[in-house]
Amino acid sequence: MPFTDPGGVYRSDTEAWKVDQLVVDRRYQTLILRLLTDLTGHTWREVDTSPELGLTLCELPELAAIEAALAEGFLEGVRRSRQEQYDPGDPIPALDLLLYALRTSFEERYDGWSPPMAKNRLLDGVQGSPYTGGGRPDELAPAVNADLARLTAPGVGPHVGILDSKIVPHPDLEGRFLASAKDIYTGPAPHPSPVGHATFVAGVILKHAPDAVLVMRSILDNRGVEVSSWSVAKAMVGFLKTDVRVLNLSFGCTTHDNRPPTVLERAVQRLSPAIVLVAAAGNHGRPTQKRKAAGITEVTPVWPAACADVVAVGARGAEFSPKVPWVNVLADGVAVTSTYLTGEVDVVERLLNGEVAVQDKLQFTGYATWSGTSFACAAVVGEIAARAVAQNISARAAADLIVAESADEVLAELTL
Numbered sequence: 001m002p003f004t005d006p007g008g009v010y011r012s013d014t015e016a017w018k019v020d021q022l023v024v025d026r027r028y029q030t031l032i033l034r035l036l037t038d039l040t041g042h043t044w045r046e047v048d049t050s051p052e053l054g055l056t057l058c059e060l061p062e063l064a065a066i067e068a069a070l071a072e073g074f075l076e077g078v079r080r081s082r083q084e085q086y087d088p089g090d091p092i093p094a095l096d097l098l099l100y101a102l103r104t105s106f107e108e109r110y111d112g113w114s115p116p117m118a119k120n121r122l123l124d125g126v127q128g129s130p131y132t133g134g135g136r137p138d139e140l141a142p143a144v145n146a147d148l149a150r151l152t153a154p155g156v157g158p159h160v161g162i163l164d165s166k167i168v169p170h171p172d173l174e175g176r177f178l179a180s181a182k183d184i185y186t187g188p189a190p191h192p193s194p195v196g197h198a199t200f201v202a203g204v205i206l207k208h209a210p211d212a213v214l215v216m217r218s219i220l221d222n223r224g225v226e227v228s229s230w231s232v233a234k235a236m237v238g239f240l241k242t243d244v245r246v247l248n249l250s251f252g253c254t255t256h257d258n259r260p261p262t263v264l265e266r267a268v269q270r271l272s273p274a275i276v277l278v279a280a281a282g283n284h285g286r287p288t289q290k291r292k293a294a295g296i297t298e299v300t301p302v303w304p305a306a307c308a309d310v311v312a313v314g315a316r317g318a319e320f321s322p323k324v325p326w327v328n329v330l331a332d333g334v335a336v337t338s339t340y341l342t343g344e345v346d347v348v349e350r351l352l353n354g355e356v357a358v359q360d361k362l363q364f365t366g367y368a369t370w371s372g373t374s375f376a377c378a379a380v381v382g383e384i385a386a387r388a389v390a391q392n393i394s395a396r397a398a399a400d401l402i403v404a405e406s407a408d409e410v411l412a413e414l415t416l
Helices: 026-040 063-081 094-109 193-208 229-241 262-271 289-294 373-390 395-413
Strands: 009-011 016-025 045-050 055-059 117-123 159-164 213-218 246-249 276-280 311-315 329-331 336-350 356-370
Touching: 016 026, 016 094, 026 055, 026 063, 026 094, 045 229, 063 094, 094 117, 117 229, 117 262, 159 193, 159 229, 159 373, 193 213, 193 336, 193 356, 193 373, 213 229, 229 246, 229 262, 246 373, 276 373, 276 395, 311 373, 311 395, 329 373, 329 395, 336 373, 373 395
Parallel strands: 159 213, 159 246, 246 276, 276 311, 311 329
Antiparallel strands: 009 016, 016 055, 016 117, 045 055, 336 356
């Protein structure tokens, strides 16, 4: 049964979003606000705006009153619109009622047209439930070393972006990444396992592109807990101000209607002409019966990986990797060894109710073996960077070549 947690997040088995936040297109912001006021007599509070995205994030402090004002005129209509997608017994969230009222009002006035507006959805971190773009917490284990090629001088090669957890200082990574103080983890043991994810991804990329300079940006807290699509989208377009030409994305979300979140889709549209976006396809290739009953199947699209302008990467030969048409490339993602935390680590997993539970305690010495599509994704990011340098071509051209070369292998694994 869907519920709203104490933090004001609506949660179901397939999606999560801020109950009182609305994202609108800046071009139509005044028009949408005027209609909101006409329909309900209430307004919103502008929280943030992004010229790069062309979007504004708004908060609805009077949402209960807005819901009451709309119930008589729109409640029955939104109930009918949800019949084939939702359990009839599920309560209708106030934000769904508001979006339905705004969209149908615009569509009636303007012959089916309505301006872009959407929820501020949450994207899962590196190891979440029910969906994930990262490492599986049950397949994390200590390792002796990562066989990572070392440089005698700092990296001077192509700049590769990683949008993930914080980076952990590690001797094998010294002089090979750029990060601000807020993007570096220096916490005491026991360390939460997700905080080592970006460090693991960094090592995988450098195995394939040893001369790369990694540009780190953290968007997840130290437990790898989900982050709002607004925060992710703003961080993504921030890479437009860097020399990064290929970006590793190890997070994702599903939606109840299997459509991409508007905010995330806008970020992809703005970023993809300049930067190759590479995303993990998710680890839901073998969902439990409970997940299937909730609507998460082995073919459910995960965003941003399933976006048209993103290179989606699955793990070669892995049951947990989805076999779907929107996966473009396969790479090694099973029992991968790379750089990681040192000391005692709490292996954690996020539960459906949003809480984080410690599943195990393990001791690490700077390296780990892990499985997940995140690490297949990192391998492809490294290959794109390495090939661009070796063949003196753009990152986009290198990505196109790798996707073309992978077509037969991807088709052979496809679930038809």
